[in-house]
Amino acid sequence: MPHTKQPAVLVLADGHVFYGQAFGKTGTTTGEICFNTGMTGYQEVFTDPSYTGQILIMNNVHIGNYGVKDSDVESNTVKIRGLIARNLEEQFSRIQANGDVDNYLKANNIVAIEGVDTRALVAHIRTKGAMNCIISSEITDVEQLKAELAKVPDMDGLELSSTVSTTEEYELGDAAAELKVAVLDLGVKKHILECLVQRGAHVRVHPAKTPLSRLKEFNPDGYFISNGPGDPAAMDYAITTVKDILEENKPVFGICLGHQLLALANNIPTFKMHHGHRGLNHPVKNIITGQCEITTQNHGFGVDPEAVRKHPDVEITHVNLNDESIEGIRLKHKPAFSVQYHPESTPGPHDSRYLFDNFVSMIREHKQ
DSSP: OOSSEEEEEEEESSSOOOEEEESSSSSEEEEEEEEEEEESSSHHHTTTGTTEEEEEOOOOOOOOOOOOOOTTTTTOOOSSSEESOOOOOOOOOTTOOOOHHHHHHHHOOOOOESSSOOOHHHHHHHHHOOOOOESSOOOOOHHHHHHTTSOOSSSSSSBBHHHHSOOEEEESOOOTTTTTEEEEEOOOHHHHHHHHHHHHHHEEOOOOOHHHHHHHHHHHHEEEEOOOOOOOOGOOHHHHHHHHHHHTTTTTTEETTTHHHHHHHTTTEEEEEEEEEEEEEEEEETTTOOOOEEEEEEOOOOEHHHHHHHHHEEEEEEETTTTTTEEEEESSSSEEEEEEETOOOOOOOTTHHHHHHHHHHHHHHHHH
């Protein structure tokens, strides 16, 4: 429980109001409300660039009970716009932790509210769908909060990747490595890059709006299209770049937003999901091997399943066993594939890390 009993208010776009206690920074924040069902990995979730523009409900009852650690991050800063929890804990049990969640959120200027019945709130979002919301620990007038909330743009049609992408190129891995991978950073997670480097790749990470001509200067053996936030259909610049990359006929691997952009580059539309998939336990079937994987997911947009099934040059490779949504595709006549979920996931599960091995094998075979 927090030191203070300072009140905080949560207002949803549909008019529902929730009251709780302030945590983190004192202030007001807005964004699209979403929920994550994972019981661990909250710090990795907070720092995932794909959560940019969103206010997050952590559905586990206790958040912060193992503290925070400097290495448990997916980017350099917290990316969520706000946090909603049942109980945010000051006391933590992990001896390796550097501090508690309260001070971590304060240091990153994140407004939070606790004492909310998150299970009831998640049930409401599952029924009504994703919507904008506002949290305030400085304004208690609900009508004033509703007026502020009305000014917030919808996530549908919002381009956000360019706001979180690197502004300068940088390289990772051994410069003398046999394999070179050009990464288009649309909000890439730290552990995706580590998974590539661990498999012997020399990686150069490029800003979101980098054209193919600049990517080619690295003389890559393959291309990686990263995850990231926002509406993929609003990213004309990235769709064009992916189309250009495919003309190179070199191996291409996309994750999450990269998966959606690969689909759009092949004229397969995307759509805004009712409430998205976010958690650590989503079952996915690899229909090529027949095996099931437990996956980490974080996405509010999906690939049109009917358009994929009708496409003559695209094959479905993975499907979600909960709702049969498209979780993976590959091109029939080019060395390109993608998945909607996160095979790099930390702290887990690690069922899907074979996809990085497949990508590296594809690069080696293409070079030969």
